[in-house]
Amino acid sequence: LREALLLLKQHACGHLLICDQGKLAGIFTERDFLHLIASRADLEQPIEDVMTNNVDCLAPDDTVGTSIARMTEGGYRHIPVADTDGRPVGVSRVSGILRYLVEFFPSVVYNLPPQPHHSTQDREGA
Numbered sequence: 182l183r184e185a186l187l188l189l190k191q192h193a194c195g196h197l198l199i200c201d202q203g204k205l206a207g208i209f210t211e212r213d214f215l216h217l218i219a220s221r222a223d224l225e226q227p228i229e230d231v232m233t234n235n236v237d238c239l240a241p242d243d244t245v246g247t248s249i250a251r252m253t254e255g256g257y258r259h260i261p262v263a264d265t266d267g268r269p270v271g272v273s274r275v276s277g278i279l280r281y282l283v284e285f286f287p288s289v290v291y292n293l294p295p296q297p298h299h300s301t302q303d304r305e306g307a
Contacts, residue, residue, distance in 0.1 A: 182217070182231060183224045185209055196259040196272060199232050204267040207232035210259055238263040241270055245281060248273040 185197055189211065199207040209232040217224075217231060237255055239248055239262045252260055252275065262271040283290050 182222075182226050182228055185228045186214060186224070189214070195274075197228075198261055198269050198272065199228060200269065205236055205238065205261055205263050205269045207234050208236050208259065208261060209233070212258070236261055238267075239273055240265075245278060249278060252278075 188197055189195070195211040197209045198205060199209060207229070209228055213231060213233065222231065237251060237257070237260060239251065239260055241262055241264060243262070248260060252258065252273070258275045260273045261269050262273060263269050
């Protein structure tokens with residue numbers, strides 16, 4: 182576990198994909214780390230004991246919309262992309278999706294109100 186934390190820090194990323202013989206075996210995220218710290222877990226235990234197993238994955242041909250839906254449903258910020266043999270080929274991240282939306286839909290993103298789910302009760306102008 183300590184080695185995994187060093188890798189997260191060295192690569193400045195929020196996730197590690199754990200593979201066994203080239204196939205995805207699990208994922209360990211910065212959220213997992215925060216839960217471990219809060220529970221005062223032993224940092225010398227194997228990563229296999231604390232990683233998330235049976236990881237929900239995307240297929241390489243899944244759309245951005247599918248990625249957003251799966252992240253929303255599962256409460257994920259990182260979701261691996263794996264081929265049909267279970268080998269990881271990438272990771273879909275919330276930050277990457279946000280960059281995509283800003284790049285390809287700037288007028289929609291920049292014109293969103295600060296709190297999109299709140300509407301004003303008073304009319305302005307007139």
